[in-house]
Amino acid sequence: MNCDAAASLIPLYGYGELAAEEEERLEQHLDECAGCAREVRRQRSLAAAFDERSLQVPAALLEDCRADLMAAVRRGEPRAGRPPRGSWARFWEAVSESLAGAGRVRQPVGAVALIAIGFFASRFAGVVPGGISALSVAPSDSVFSTVRSVEPDNTGRVRIAFDETRRRVLLGNLDDQAIQRLLLAATRNDNASVRVESVDVLKNHPASNEVRDALLNAVSHDPNAGVRLKAVEGLKSLAGDPDVRRTLAQALLNDDNAAVRTQVVDLLVSHRDDAVVGVLQGLMQREDNSNVRLKCERALKEMNASIGTF
Amino acid sequence: MAQEAAGTAAGARVSPQVDTLVREAQRGDQGAFEELVRTYDRSVLRLALNLLRSPEDARDVYQEAFLRVYRNLQTFRFDCSFQTWLYRIVTNICLDLLRKRKVRKEEPSVIETSEGPVDRMESFEEGSAHSDPERTLWNRQLQEKIERSLEELTPRERLVFELRHYQGLRLRNIGDILGTSEEAAKNCLFRATRKMRAELGDFV
Numbered sequence: 001m002n003c004d005a006a007a008s009l010i011p012l013y014g015y016g017e018l019a020a021e022e023e024e025r026l027e028q029h030l031d032e033c034a035g036c037a038r039e040v041r042r043q044r045s046l047a048a049a050f051d052e053r054s055l056q057v058p059a060a061l062l063e064d065c066r067a068d069l070m071a072a073v074r075r076g077e078p079r080a081g082r083p084p085r086g087s088w089a090r091f092w093e094a095v096s097e098s099l100a101g102a103g104r105v106r107q108p109v110g111a112v113a114l115i116a117i118g119f120f121a122s123r124f125a126g127v128v129p130g131g132i133s134a135l136s137v138a139p140s141d142s143v144f145s146t147v148r149s150v151e152p153d154n155t156g157r158v159r160i161a162f163d164e165t166r167r168r169v170l171l172g173n174l175d176d177q178a179i180q181r182l183l184l185a186a187t188r189n190d191n192a193s194v195r196v197e198s199v200d201v202l203k204n205h206p207a208s209n210e211v212r213d214a215l216l217n218a219v220s221h222d223p224n225a226g227v228r229l230k231a232v233e234g235l236k237s238l239a240g241d242p243d244v245r246r247t248l249a250q251a252l253l254n255d256d257n258a259a260v261r262t263q264v265v266d267l268l269v270s271h272r273d274d275a276v277v278g279v280l281q282g283l284m285q286r287e288d289n290s291n292v293r294l295k296c297e298r299a300l301k302e303m304n305a306s307i308g309t310f
Numbered sequence: 311m312a313q314e315a316a317g318t319a320a321g322a323r324v325s326p327q328v329d330t331l332v333r334e335a336q337r338g339d340q341g342a343f344e345e346l347v348r349t350y351d352r353s354v355l356r357l358a359l360n361l362l363r364s365p366e367d368a369r370d371v372y373q374e375a376f377l378r379v380y381r382n383l384q385t386f387r388f389d390c391s392f393q394t395w396l397y398r399i400v401t402n403i404c405l406d407l408l409r410k411r412k413v414r415k416e417e418p419s420v421i422e423t424s425e426g427p428v429d430r431m432e433s434f435e436e437g438s439a440h441s442d443p444e445r446t447l448w449n450r451q452l453q454e455k456i457e458r459s460l461e462e463l464t465p466r467e468r469l470v471f472e473l474r475h476y477q478g479l480r481l482r483n484i485g486d487i488l489g490t491s492e493e494a495a496k497n498c499l500f501r502a503t504r505k506m507r508a509e510l511g512d513f514v
Contacts, residue, residue: 008500011499011500011503011504011507012496012499012500015474015475015481015499017474017480017481017496017499042507043503043507046506046507046510047475049452049453049456049510050456050475052449052452052453053453053456053457054360054476055356055359055360055363056356057352057355057356057359061355061359061365061368061369062351062352062355064369065351065355065369065372065373066347066348066351068369068372068373069347069372069373069376069377070344072373072377073340073343073377073380
């Protein structure tokens with residue numbers, strides 16, 4: 001082997017990517033050629049210098065990415081394939097079970113909810129092996145299709161991927177588990193009016209932990225003030241619960257809507273505790289809205305507490 | 311060399327555990343999908359971060375790649391390892407970014423995360439700080455030179471170098487990922503190292 005041939009192998013030698021025979025021939029040459037052996041050492045130094053610039057993934061960045069992804073998935077990013085299982089399957093099963101029972105007459109207990117829901121019934125993912133196209137669901141008035149991609153191929157055929165959404169109506173009372181699950185899912189719907197209606201129905205029934213958590217989640221995170229107001233209203237009967245109070249106290253300091261803050265003050269002072277005085281005093285330091293300030297001031301006076309902190 | 315095997319299945323064509331997760335996820339098991347993501351996502355994010363040198367872009371790549379996986383998992387037919395399939399998606403997105411955008415040279419040194427601001431330079435770099443000022447200066451100059459030499463590479467050369475040097479993937483696997491032969495990947499790596507060697511001649 002001459003030095004030119006060795007030079008073309010040295011970079012791959014460092015990565016262990018030479019065939020055994022090539023490696024053997026190169027090593028023989030390196031044994032005899034000080035210049036090429038020096039070049040190998042330089043390549044190693046270069047590799048070490050490149051190692052220095054390696055970036056590690058910060059845990060916080062990774063966690064943020066995971067949270068973003070799972071939020072997108074849970075928001076219902078369309079997915080290819082068969083009817084969903086897992087948590088989506090439970091959603092599906094809830095619908096199926098309730099539809100099966102929809103024809104039966106049930107004793108009405110509490111409020112009756114009528115919900116129209118849309119879900120991904122199935123998705124046709126393109127050409128099946130063998131080149132035969134088939135639709136799994138015959139189109140009907142209740143099926144809505146959304147074309148996601150169109151790809152012509154070189155044989156003159158076209159591959160279309162689309163989502164199908166089928167609308168169904170489910171009738172049941174609030175004690176029905178399936179109805180509750182759907183309502184809970186609807187509190188995270190993209191459509192604000194669906195969220196308002198769901199929270200409005202759920203707020204009359206905050207007995208379970210799931211409902212309570214959904215209401216707390218809406219208070220803390222829903223971007224729509226109407227939904228947050230409904231959720232705060234729904235927490236009235238739970239105003240003594242420490243978790244609820246903690247969330248309300250945070251909402252009081254963070255919510256940008258004055259109507260929500262006003263309602264939260266009402267709710268917090270309806271169950272007095274020592275912590276609420278501090279929260280209200282804290283609010284007085286930063287509150288710009290005169291109505292909220294007035295309400296806060298009154299509440300503090302009623303509790304014989306000073307308006308400011310000293 | 312700074313190599314990080316992507317998950318436990320680096321280069322492996324068959325990994326029963328991963329295959330099981332894929333099949334469960336294909337059947338709609340959300341938990342299996344999440345586990346699948348967690349098996350590979352650190353490597354994916356690290357690849358994007360090192361390649362694009364921008365946490366924001368890396369975050370976009372992560373999101374786009376795994377959403378594509380989620381949407382298209384049904385089309386995965388086990389013709390290759392899941393890791394190869396995933397990396398095809400990731401590298402396509404990265405290549406598009408490298409080609410379409412001129413990667414910003416001046417990145418903000420502080421990025422916002424849910425745990426507050428994180429200083430990119432302090433928290434990301436593996437290398438420890440040198441106390442010797444002369445050595446620090448020399449290192450800084452070398453690192454600048456290295457960055458410039460990487461910018462001279464074509465997006466494909468850049469990607470092959472990244473996958474081989476930092477991700478530790480074999481050239482055969484890289485060829486599979488990029489839809490080319492092992493030989494082509496080898497040539498690409500050779501061109502990349504030759505260019506960088508020429509650029510950094512005085513420093514090493």
